[in-house]
Amino acid sequence: MLPQELEKIEKKIGCSFPNLRDAAERSKKKSDELAAAISTEFKGLGDKGVDVAGIGLLITGSIARGEITEGSDCDFLLVSHATPSHESVIQGLDAVERVLADLNLVEPGGQGVFGDFTTAAELFIRIGLERDSNPNMTRRLSILLESAPFLDASVRDVVLEKVIERYCARYHPSYRKDVDEPVAVPRFLVNDLIRYWRTIAVDFEAKRWRKPRSGWGLRYAKLLSTRKIMFAGGLASYLTTGEYLNRSGKKSVKERYDALVEYLRAESDKSPAARLASLFEYLGSSGQNSLAECLKRYDEILGLLNSQKTKDALKSEDSSEMQGIIKLASELNSLLEEIFFEDTFMRPLTRGYSLF
Incomplete structure (x- = not known):
């Protein structure tokens, strides 16, 4: 479904x-x-x-x-x-x-x-x-x-609980006894997500350099699409944490900490595409249209990848199949930029937490 x-x-x-x-x-x-x-x-x-x-x-x-x-x-x-x-x-x-x-x-x-x-x-x-x-x-x-x-x-539940608590340790009431500043975006988690995405991109080039004749087209196609949506979906989840907490009405440090952990745990059960789609309610009309178009491009790429013939053709990065996916992925990337850098809600969050 x-x-x-x-x-x-x-x-x-x-x-x-x-x-x-x-x-x-x-x-x-x-x-x-x-x-x-x-x-x-x-x-x-x-x-x-x-x-x-x-x-x-x-x-x-x-x-x-x-x-x-x-x-x-x-x-x-x-x-x-x-x-x-x-x-x-x-x-x-x-x-x-x-x-x-x-x-x-x-x-x-x-x-x-x-x-x-x-x-x-x-x-x-x-x-x-x-x-x-x-x-x-x-x-x-x-x-x-x-x-x-x-x-x-229960094993996954424990792993998620402990990992999320580790990322959010500085927001725990025991750490913030004399702090009234509300939790906004979990920087530790955002930084680790960005590190992971950059590592994926760097390691791809390193592996391709080591084995240039191994046929990297399919992995490149995934890097441009499924891996990028994975990153964008995670970033969407974590950058909107503060807005979610504000809407929750939680006031005390403990209430906001509990709500933060609960929110991040619930997000872990969503697919990256679903997380990205969750931005819809926060975006302006232009951003909403860009989001819909972005997901449509992703849908098209997924349709192309559901063919072993296409996957075989991607062994050659010069194939028409590869060029078609690169074109769609380029459009997807431009639409992501419109969402994260041009929408009035997302722009300050992206600028404030994703680069410096």
């Missing part, structure tokens, strides 16, 4: 997002199949005496976004509250890989970020400094921005 934030724009503007709607339906069907198969596999492990209690399976990427296309991979991560036995980890990973093969889902890439195991503590204790590795940052922000639980949902 299409997210209600997108349906609202369809009704208000009189436009449609057919490819996003189709992708949502495909994703729901595949998610149901995946959840059932995972449940069966892990029950079987438990019946064999393998201790899988407290292990959660988190899926990120297109399935979690509700935007699965033909040939989509399935980025997954096993996460546990504690450190399980070696056997539990290996058996759990093997079980997930069997399910992916049975459902014709492509396994994660070979970078070692996904398709692996980590503890919940790793994700929320190491934010920043040298021990916050690229894989750890990618996992953490992916869980915040585009994830869904497929085994023991």
Whole structure:
């Protein structure tokens, strides 16, 4: 089912997002199949005496976004509250890989970020400094921005709760005993989101430089579209935090802190496109039209990517398919600039929190 934030724009503007709607339906069907198969596999492990209690399976990427296309991979991560036995980890990973093969889902890439195991503590204790590795940052922000639980949902709940509390620690009443200044935008979280987006862009160029003949067209297309919407959606969520809190009517430091954590937790259950669409109510009429047009371009790109033939053609960055996506992505980028830099509501927020 299409997210209600997108349906609202369809009704208000009189436009449609057919490819996003189709992708949502495909994703729901595949998610149901995946959840059932995972449940069966892990029950079987438990019946064999393998201790899988407290292990959660988190899926990120297109399935979690509700935007699965033909040939989509399935980025997954096993996460546990504690450190399980070696056997539990290996058996759990093997079980997930069997399910992916049975459902014709492509396994994660070979970078070692996904398709692996980590503890919940790793994700929320190491934010920043040298021990916050690229894989750890990618996992953490992916869980915040585009994830869904497929085994023991409480694990994801705990990770999100602890990560959000860590980002918002300076707004906790114990930290702000003598401060009456209201919470506006969580700068720590915004800065980490921006760092993540810039890291994605820098690492893409570094990888392409190392292996120039590897056919980077599809990854480039995703960088220009799905990755950019992921960033824009997250930025939209976090920049509008203060406005949401003002509308909530919460006054005390504790009330606003609780509302802040609750808001950020709820946003983590929305897809990036839905988060971006949530800006609609804050924008002026010109910004609303730009938002609708931006999402229409994204919808078109998603439709093109739902074809293995197109994905194969993208191996060549000079192909007509690649040039078509680049054109749409350029228009999408211009529309994002109109939303974030020209709308009277968004401009001061973007200027005040996103650059300096």
